[in-house]
Each structure stands twice: as structure tokens, then as C-alpha cells.
Amino acid sequence: MTTIADFSDYSDAQAAVDLLSDSGFEVGATRIVGHDLKSVEIVRGRMSYGKAALFGAGSGAWFGLLIGLLMAIFVPVGSLGTVLGAVVFGAVWGAIFGLIAFAAQGQDRNFHSQSTMKASSYTVEVPFDRARAALDILTKGR
Structure with missing residues (x-):
């Protein structure tokens, strides 16, 4: 897995994955990872x-x-x-x-x-071999 985007808010990370999905990208192996968890x-x-x-x-x-x-x-x-x-x-x-x-x-x-x-930050991760396609979708969609 490789990180394709960093976000400070979960809803922004969720919107990025939603954009990938709406663009036809197979999101089955995509992950949203929260970092520095606190209660x-x-x-x-x-x-x-x-x-x-x-x-x-x-x-x-x-x-x-x-x-x-x-x-x-x-x-x-x-x-x-x-x-x-x-x-x-x-x-x-x-x-x-x-x-x-x-x-x-x-x-x-x-x-x-x-x-x-x-979490203090969130990353969106995809399989390494599909990272370029995901990055292209995110940069066009922003």
C-alpha cells in the first residue's frame, strides 16, 4: 500500500475515496488510516x-x-x-x-x-501498482 493523500479531517479523506469511486476506480483495497489516535x-x-x-x-x-x-x-x-x-x-x-x-x-x-x-490526521492508501491512476483522478477532481 502507498499513501496518495493526507488530510486533517476525516470527511475530506472520505470525500477523496468517494471521488475515486465515482470515477470508476476500484476502491475495494483502498484504506483510510487515522494517525495519532486519542480518546x-x-x-x-x-x-x-x-x-x-x-x-x-x-x-x-x-x-x-x-x-x-x-x-x-x-x-x-x-x-x-x-x-x-x-x-x-x-x-x-x-x-x-x-x-x-x-x-x-x-x-x-x-x-x-x-x-x-x-485522529490528528488521515491518509488515503491504495495498492502501489494503482497509485498513479488514483493520483491522476484526485488531481483532476480537486
């Missing part, structure tokens, strides 16, 4: 017992919906009641487990956040 944690807000219960109830309700829909496939009679019952059951247990998990952390972490990975 980024985005703090969303303060966590409280109420929010812990609410987030847990939401997660539990989704799980209950999944289980309820699966049960409705096998027990078609009264399936709406089965689905709603599973959603409520999941929400209640989700809230309980959300509260337990928050209480177990104590005051060590009283905020909620989202973790992501971010």
Missing part, C-alpha cells in the same frame, strides 16, 4: 439519581421492546399487550439497575459523558 470524552452534563433512573428506564424500555416484539412473533394473540407489558417491565428494571449502578459509583463520577476516538 476524547465529551461531558454531556451532571448526573443525578433522577437522570440515572431515567437513562436506565430508557435503555430498559428499548430492551423490553425488543423482547416484547420477539414474544409477539410466537404468541400472536394479545401481542400489543405483550409488547407494552415487556416495555414497561424493561423500563422498571432498567431504572432500578440505573440507580444501582449510579449509587455504586458514589460521588467519584457524578457526570455523564460520551467517549470517542479522534
Whole structure:
């Protein structure tokens, strides 16, 4: 593999590969490689017992919906009641487990956040024997 382009933003690297694809270049072996990865944690807000219960109830309700829909496939009679019952059951247990998990952390972490990975730069790489064709497409397309 050989590097044909460097980008500071992932969307620019993605646009370059999209240009290659739109131009008929076989992108099956093309790679977008992120360099110097770092973990980024985005703090969303303060966590409280109420929010812990609410987030847990939401997660539990989704799980209950999944289980309820699966049960409705096998027990078609009264399936709406089965689905709603599973959603409520999941929400209640989700809230309980959300509260337990928050209480177990104590005051060590009283905020909620989202973790992501971010690269400082991105390169687009193609097989060495096809690099010239890819470079020609990129230089014409820019």
C-alpha cells in the first residue's frame, strides 16, 4: 500500500475515496488510516439519581421492546399487550439497575459523558501498482 493523500479531517479523506469511486476506480483495497489516535470524552452534563433512573428506564424500555416484539412473533394473540407489558417491565428494571449502578459509583463520577476516538490526521492508501491512476483522478477532481 502507498499513501496518495493526507488530510486533517476525516470527511475530506472520505470525500477523496468517494471521488475515486465515482470515477470508476476500484476502491475495494483502498484504506483510510487515522494517525495519532486519542480518546476524547465529551461531558454531556451532571448526573443525578433522577437522570440515572431515567437513562436506565430508557435503555430498559428499548430492551423490553425488543423482547416484547420477539414474544409477539410466537404468541400472536394479545401481542400489543405483550409488547407494552415487556416495555414497561424493561423500563422498571432498567431504572432500578440505573440507580444501582449510579449509587455504586458514589460521588467519584457524578457526570455523564460520551467517549470517542479522534485522529490528528488521515491518509488515503491504495495498492502501489494503482497509485498513479488514483493520483491522476484526485488531481483532476480537486
